[in-house]
Amino acid sequence: MSVKNVSCPVEATMEVIAGRWKILIIHQLLEDTKRFNQLQRELGGITHRTLAKQLREMEERGLIKRKDYQEIPPRVEYSLTSLGRSLERVLLAMHAWGEYYGRIASRKK
Amino acid sequence: MSVKNVSCPVEATMEVIAGRWKILIIHQLLEDTKRFNQLQRELGGITHRTLAKQLREMEERGLIKRKDYQEIPPRVEYSLTSLGRSLERVLLAMHAWGEYYGRIASRKK
Numbered sequence: 001m002s003v004k005n006v007s008c009p010v011e012a013t014m015e016v017i018a019g020r021w022k023i024l025i026i027h028q029l030l031e032d033t034k035r036f037n038q039l040q041r042e043l044g045g046i047t048h049r050t051l052a053k054q055l056r057e058m059e060e061r062g063l064i065k066r067k068d069y070q071e072i073p074p075r076v077e078y079s080l081t082s083l084g085r086s087l088e089r090v091l092l093a094m095h096a097w098g099e100y101y102g103r104i105a106s107r108k109k
Numbered sequence: 110m111s112v113k114n115v116s117c118p119v120e121a122t123m124e125v126i127a128g129r130w131k132i133l134i135i136h137q138l139l140e141d142t143k144r145f146n147q148l149q150r151e152l153g154g155i156t157h158r159t160l161a162k163q164l165r166e167m168e169e170r171g172l173i174k175r176k177d178y179q180e181i182p183p184r185v186e187y188s189l190t191s192l193g194r195s196l197e198r199v200l201l202a203m204h205a206w207g208e209y210y211g212r213i214a215s216r217k218k
């Protein structure tokens with residue numbers, strides 16, 4: 001596989017996972033279906049508002065499914081669609097490179 | 110390979126390739142060593158100032174090498190280091206996913 005004319009698909013991927021949170025949300029949901037509060041807890045540092053916005057954008061793009069059980073108190077669960085799950089390979093490649101980069105960087109210190 | 114505790118290395122990678130240009134610059138330099146003007150031409154739309162800034166940041170991180178031939182008119186060439194070249198796998202994973210996403214998106218229209 002060649003990387004000729006890679007720009008468009010790579011840019012599309014960059015756009016979909018841009019920012020700090022989406023890739024971490026995907027990582028969380030690769031583990032399991034999760035509720036909003038659980039996600040917020042595990043992504044320590046994200047505000048309610050930001051998490052809601054990120055999840056909405058990811059739902060619109062078809063990466064995640066939102067299931068509202070219509071209960072009181074509310075129970076809403078988030079899970080990956082097959083499209084969202086297919087990002088796992090990108091995550092793994094980024095993970096492998098990040099580890100390699102970390103080793104190089106720590107050797108330089 | 111598991112994606113448990115993926116957050117730190119993945120975040121590190123995201124940080125290194127963040128933004129619109131760096132990944133496209135790496136793509137260009139995977140093809141060959143290139144001069145500044147050549148890069149600017151092939152990345153249609155990037156300003157001189159932005160390209161210079163991106164290249165400087167990538168050089169500081171050890172992704173690219175800058176070779177100044179000390180000639181007049183100036184001849185400066187940029188190439189990938191082995192660290193920069195090692196990002197090819199990430200690019201390929203992003204490329205493959207971007208193509209897949211493009212097919213899904215066009216089917217929905």
